Amino acid sequence: MSAGLIAHGLLLAASLVLVFGGAATAFAGANALKRIGGVIASLTGALVGLAALGAGSSVLIAAVAIAFAYCAVGVSLLVRLQESYGGIETPAIDCVDLVDEPAEPRA
């Protein structure tokens, strides 16, 4: 097996690790910042994967644009979370939301 093929395989494996690891962090991170970091890692993994699969430059630019858009929206939501809840710890935010949501009154 040539060195090129090995490098190609390693790149794909690294991209899959990044995509799956990033996605796991995005869904289960302990705070909003870590979750955004997970999304960025996941999208970076996709970018590496696309490059390894020989995608064209327009596709790579589109992937970078998508990553930038998610990063921008994520960070703006992070700021609003900090302003509204006074913190970005997701379990604490979920607890506050549970308290905020009124229980169903009995008719």
Add this chain to the structure above:
Amino acid sequence: MMAALEFLRLQAPIVTLALLFGGAALALVIPHGRVSWTIGIVSALAALIASTQLSWAFIVSGDAMAAYGFLALDGAGAFAAPLVAVLAFLALLAEAPTLADRPERAQPYAIALHLAGAGAWIGALLARDLIGVVVCASAGWLAIAGLTALPAQRGAINGALRMTMAGGAGAAFMLLGAGMIGYATGSGDVSGATNALIGAPMTATLGFVFILAPLMLMAGAAPLHAWTGPAYGRSDAVLGLSIASVGAVAVIARLSAVAATAPAVAEGVSIALVCVGVASVLIGSVQAVGAVNVRRLVAYASAAQVGCILLAVALESPAGLAAALVQLVAFGAGAFALLAGMLASKDSTLAALDGMGRRAPIAGVAITIGALSFMGAPLTLGFLGRWRLIEAGVGAGWWWATGAAVITSLAAVFYGGRLIERLYFRRVTETSVFDADPWRFARVPVLAAAVLVIACGLSPGWLLDLAARAAALALGIGA
């Protein structure tokens, strides 16, 4: 003049997108909420007319409108584009009374995000390249997430964060999936899987699954629907969320139809759709039965309905895809009727429905008909979709698909019946605070339209014919 109109008719797909994105840009730069709303309504109505024209010309008249640079038409996309446009127009119409509840600065943003979200989802339905589908779906998802975050309640921000995180991780999978399909087929076109010899079928199948799974998440299919509870339950922009759900399901139908025409990947894609479809029916039905917040109930019930649509798509036959398209219309109209009806109340708990049938009769009728359609009651569009699924399932030897349809209907009888009982058989309580804004009358055509669409179940011939033609075109059979 006639020449200009003819030119616009021939360019209907581009005109549809230009109207929605142009309207969004215009609404954004005008700092007055009501003026932005008027611009938004005009743009959405014009886009609705243009998309209906393209759908009619492609599906019924058989005009050769297959390619427009970065856009390409197929049966499923042409069928669903006007549906998304209708929902966007009605959602904007229903936005009128809630506009005043938003901060003045946020009002133009709400209008612009509605239009941009609908435009992006229609773009995903009409995009020629897989990467175009991914970009448009991401843009549509981010627009609707932004809309979700606009309300003053802080819980909505948490819902929007979940949407953004889920969508971001999903976008990574979709990008990788598009790259894999391009690598395996040697073509970046959506139709590439059909035309090209697939050199690496496993890679192509995995690529399709990587693209379809995030779309299922965006459609709110269980068990990928962790975002739906916070987003539906705490945001005012629930009608925008229904646009995203319908758009995502329609894109799934489009891509699955493409996969169905490539034998190397068809089976793998079908298995993935069946697994999520069955899980979605079971989990969504159980959660909807236990829900105490009507908006959450609609989110969970939608998961069950989406599960049925996925099962119909998984059949990968003309009858199955036609059943999926009919169910898509029923799902969009039913969810819209339920959510728009609930906007008549300031509260979204079940207790808020008490006596609504008498205090807000049109909203009561909309909720009732939406619930009946979700149940699959005869003479509603929901019945038609469910019946078509059973017919297609039995025809393909998938008897168990009948069971999934029956489970969905039985669960819907329970939770839908509970809604109807509260509407008409309970007294008004302290929590039943109804909207007194004079702009609430802007919702009347919204509710009437939802009721009318569901009432298509009374005379369904044209819809069934349209769905059958669209399915045949999507599968490359020809109407």
